[in-house]
Amino acid sequence: MEALFFNANTGFLEGIVRGYKAGILTQSQYANLTQCETLEDFRTQLSATDYGNFLANESLPISTSTIADKATEVLVEQFKYLRTNAVEPLRKFLDYITYGYMIDNVILLITGTLHERDTHELVKRCHPLGVFDSMPVLCVATNVEELYQSVLIETPIAPYFRECLTASDLDDLNIEIIRNTLYKAYLEDFNNFATTLGSPTSDVMHRILAFEADRRTINITINSFGTELSKESRAKLFPAIGRLFPEGNNQLAKADDIDQVRQICENVSEYRSFFSETPTGASSSADDFGAMAARLEDRFFSTEVELNKQAFLQQFQYGVFYSYMKLKEQEIRNLTWIAECIAQDAKDRIQDFIPIF
């Protein structure tokens, strides 16, 4: 039934976003990029892709951070085009995508104010997609109390701060907890909004957001081992969605080491392979933990890419917009990695990116 009315408002934009997706770099293009000797070659190879001459005006030598910034600018331009041409409810859906970046920006500004940095400098370092109209107002605040008051009124993510109680919570030790609490509220809100959009958007988005929630739950659990975070506080940071909710979340709140985490995750068949060992032979337990964490992160990224690719298999739903943003971000991370390996002449690790198509 969605096919009858979807195209009236969103058909053109869906065609546009699928065109953008066709421009995502493929394996053969990555093969060309990894064989570049210098960043000049890198730039030349990229000019043959959909990126075009985005680095044409940069003077030599190019730095990898410039490449990442300019590539992000390309993504931001594409996103702005989509959002300008969107009507409700797609407009609201695209706004929800930006709230994640807004949370990061607001946390950045709060941290800056805590350390008494000039917030005008920090605004330049904010992610462009998370910029909202009243951001300069946040810069006027001189201490955390004023910042908190203005944040409550001015930002679209104000409802997520209700979980955070008071301004006195906004001190240094708790910044990461604040970030995770905000993100938990954001994920649950986004999930509810996706439900209101009806099938098939809700089917696609529930799958993707469930994995995102589980990934954050597992990461929070593993990162809290050996820190002062109490188990009750840890449990409050877990989002109330996902395949590990509610039994997995309850068990993870009580877990003490990574073996217990592995056992808990075995209940979900897709997550069993995350913790499987690769045959590398004996090594010290500290190395094991670090290597396993890196492998886990890689597997999380690959699963995320896989789920986002599957969103494109279905037409007439909004999930393609979200998935395109995530895939393009992964591609920018890949490009940054390859550029770094080229710049530092570390060719042995250049293949360690996550290929998309």
Add this chain to the structure above:
Amino acid sequence: MGYYTYGLPTFLIIVIALYLLFTGSGEAFNVGRFLEETSPYAWAGTGVGLCIGLSVLGAGWGILVTGSSILGGGVRSPRITTKNLISIIFCEVVAIYGVIIGIVYTSKLQSVPENLLYTPENYFTGYALFWGGLTVGLCNLLCGVAVGITGSTAALADAADPNLFVKILVVEVFGSIMGLFGLIVGLLMVSSAADFSAASGAATAVVSPYVH
């Protein structure tokens, strides 16, 4: 909201039915008499109107669904724009079927005076044109929508991989055959219906003795 859309009409119908019943005009609700005293022209005209109206609705709907996808996909892959006009043509053909049937049906409309109109043959022609028109209209509506949705998918698939277009086109062809089926059945339904013709003797409508 369901209460208003379903409750209010039901309530009104019940009030009117009980009013007729309690004021002694219960026999005024008489389906047979309704069919006998409604003019065959009303049935015929409604049928032709539904035929062309629903066909054009289906064609337009299909073109809107396909056209927006072709425009969106054509931004990055301009090569798809010419080939995918075939989908638009398939949708348009559905409207042409409606026009053909409309022309065939309206050729049966002749002017007959009121007192010579109500013959059994004219009744049959009226009913045949109504239901034939409704059949063709509905078939074309659904066919146009089906071809439109498939055409949208064909455009986006073609933009991603050019080899897919011909395969999906086969699906569209099968979809557009449904409109043809509607056309054939519509023609069959009126094949034995004569034009409206005057009766030899008096032939007036039945008027009810029960309505005050």
